[in-house]
Amino acid sequence: MGEGHAKSQDNFAEIVLAFEDPEFYPHPVSKIERRETHISVVFLTGELVYKIKKPVNFGFLNYETPELRKFYCHQEVRLNKRLAEDVYLRVEKICLDGRRGKFYLGDCESPVEHAVVMKELPQEESLEHYLLGNMINESILEKIGLRLADFYGRASVSDPHFTKYGGVEYVRFNAYENIHQLLPFAREVGGVELLKWLKEAIYAFTVRYRSLFNERVSNGYVVDGHGDLRAEHIYIRDGIQILDCIEFNNRLRFGDVAVDLAFLFMDLCRLGFEDVAYAVLDKYCVKNGDFQFWGLLDFYTAYRALVRAKVACLETLSCEAGLTGPAFEKARKFMRLGTEHTAAYGLPTVVILMGLPASGKSRLAARIRDDFHWEYLSTDEIRKRLDPGVRVSPFGAGDYSEDRRSRIYEIMAKSTADLVERGRSVVVDGTFSRACWRELFLKSLDEAKCHIIMIEAVASPEVLKERLMCRESGNQKELSDARLEHLEPFIRSYEPPDEVPHEKFIRVSTDTDFELSVAYLTRELYRKRLNQAREWAACQRSFPSP
Structure with missing residues (x-):
């Protein structure tokens, strides 16, 4: 890291400043709105959005060098075109005019950085906005469920290099990684005892149900998925557009269909729309005949909740002193969610x-x-x-x-x-x-x-x-x-x-139709068990070994 990393950080800070200048853009802008996460900075200009990746390395994500950032910009556009073809436009070069000492967007032989360029979609068209505005209806839910069912039907992989991501070893590694990366924040998120219980439950489930994971791999349920399926990433526009898939780590994007849909289930429940979550997932299950999915949903929802808790904790590293409270409170909410779903499957x-x-x-x-x-x-x-x-x-x-x-x-x-x-x-x-x-x-x-x-x-x-x-x-x-x-x-x-x-x-x-009876039964069985698990988790002061 050292000197090269420091230079990347300096360049990045200067490029961010350039993006905040209206003259920087090769087109008129009606606004410049900056949004930031722990891995990227996004600039909304009215019609177009520009996204630049931070020079960071979190282990599960590595954007340290310009070459890596360029590669992942192209990956982001390519992968997101699967579910939002007309939204993701291109990768733009960011160049430095040596004579004037200014950055510009355009063509050059040696770009210093790259940016993803996409259309700006109004927040009013996001699923989250529709839900919070009480504008959702059965037709929209059916479109989302069928869009996802079609996507997963086409995204199935058979190459062992990729199907391994649905196997027990990779699944357990990913789940353990969350626990290990949460350990430095144990005091803020519930304590070492809770993290130990969560890890023991992961081990017990993956040992007992190895045959289930193997069957899912054999039956084509490992997919090149989305990886970050949330209500704020789904837009009701020209049908259904789904943005912001994970491009930076194969093992966080490849996996069982259930691990992808678990993120959406968790997010909809977090927003208070659990019935919507069941309706969307039911559309997928019936369309693709995948009722086995309900047997894995709690395991993967717990995993996704811990991912979100981990991300919230990591965000505190870039917070100013004294401003970490909201991030840790968000992390604790996701930890509670993860605990409930672990109680369900554990x-x-x-x-x-x-x-x-x-x-x-x-x-x-x-x-x-x-x-x-x-x-x-x-x-x-x-x-x-x-x-x-x-x-x-x-x-x-x-x-x-x-x-x-x-x-x-x-x-x-x-x-x-x-x-x-x-x-x-x-x-x-x-x-x-x-x-x-x-x-x-x-x-x-x-x-x-x-x-x-x-x-x-x-x-x-x-x-x-x-x-x-x-x-x-x-x-x-x-x-x-x-x-x-x-x-x-x-x-x-x-x-x-x-x-x-x-x-x-x-x-x-x-x-009547036996498969519809199975669809209803497996969904309701899942729902009843989760409700019982929530009651159990709410009463726990300590966590017994699974």
């Missing part, structure tokens, strides 16, 4: 699928199991294991006797509690038609630190009968022994789960 989740025979509960349970890579327990499997040779019994007798069914629920409750004790998330599949069985199950988890969501699958009597008739014809391979003859007794004895608290309960209809 504590085990127990999902109980209940409902009448042929209601679709087992199919939904299997889908959650497969998409989220969670453990799976089924009353049907336990029953077959206890007595593999048993045949279909009349309702109330044999395997369908009250005592036999109660015993099966006792075994399943104990198995679930054991898995939770080991930190595992579990999908539990059974009719749970008696309130006493549901109570038994919930009581067995009383002391466990876990999230619990009970899901009732429902279908019309006509659909239930049709499915059971298909089962009897042998057209469907089913583990369940429930048949059409059992349906009426099941309906008569079924006790609706009215006692289950709203915050732990979801009812989903399986009458």
Whole structure:
């Protein structure tokens, strides 16, 4: 660094002064408004915006030399044209007239610096302004969701040099980097104990769900994404324009679709528009059929929150003495957000699928199991294991006797509690038609630190009968022994789960399109779990190991 770095800093200060002079520009300017971040200075002139990069090196970002700054200016224009083609115009040379000792914009053989030139878009057209002005509508949300779905569909990468960024090692490295760079600010952002807990949760999740990360890589969900997807970067103009992607670090831009969308989810929640966040993400999931996304969103949202906390802390390094308070307060807000989402993914989740025979509960349970890579327990499997040779019994007798069914629920409750004790998330599949069985199950988890969501699958009597008739014809391979003859007794004895608290309960209809049922269920499952995690995090004075 030394002498060359000092010279870069001197040149940069002089160039900034030049940009503040209206005569510097080769076109009329109606204003000169300067905005600054820890990595760049931006000048708004009325029609055009000029952005110059600071000669800084933060490890994850290196703009130290003129050559690096030139390279990243061209990268910024190239990459941002993917989502804002007509906004990013060119890279402009900044030259020095040696005779007059003045900087100018134009052509020269040896430019001293480079600037990104783009159209100035009115702030009134940003998504953030639309939200705060209560001007948002379903049509706009659909356009944003579909624009992003189309972008990610085209941005998928298959080259191992890039897909590695979605693998466990890179994901964990990125997450750890946030923790390490927050350590110097530990006292301001919540303490060393909190940072240690966050790091342990990262390790535990990436170890337990390595197979999930690998599956995402194999299925094409690693993309050359945006990297900084926020409401202030989305503009409702000529369709949807999305600005300011990350150009300075591949591993912060390449990654799972979920890590990109997590930034937008976090930002919309921060602004107080959580329902908007769910609506936009739901459009993406339905369009691209990516419901597995919800199983990773908390992990990546926690990561993104810590990125924002880190950036807020770094901004204090360029603050004047005594003016760091607001930046640290912003960092603490993001730390709280990161803590909530870490509690969501870091504590085990127990999902109980209940409902009448042929209601679709087992199919939904299997889908959650497969998409989220969670453990799976089924009353049907336990029953077959206890007595593999048993045949279909009349309702109330044999395997369908009250005592036999109660015993099966006792075994399943104990198995679930054991898995939770080991930190595992579990999908539990059974009719749970008696309130006493549901109570038994919930009581067995009383002391466990876990999230619990009970899901009732429902279908019309006509659909239930049709499915059971298909089962009897042998057209469907089913583990369940429930048949059409059992349906009426099941309906008569079924006790609706009215006692289950709203915050732990979801009812989903399986009458129509199964994929739409999955879309609704996975979104609402995510929402319920996050709300439980927020309550848990708000009560914590210390943080147990995951």
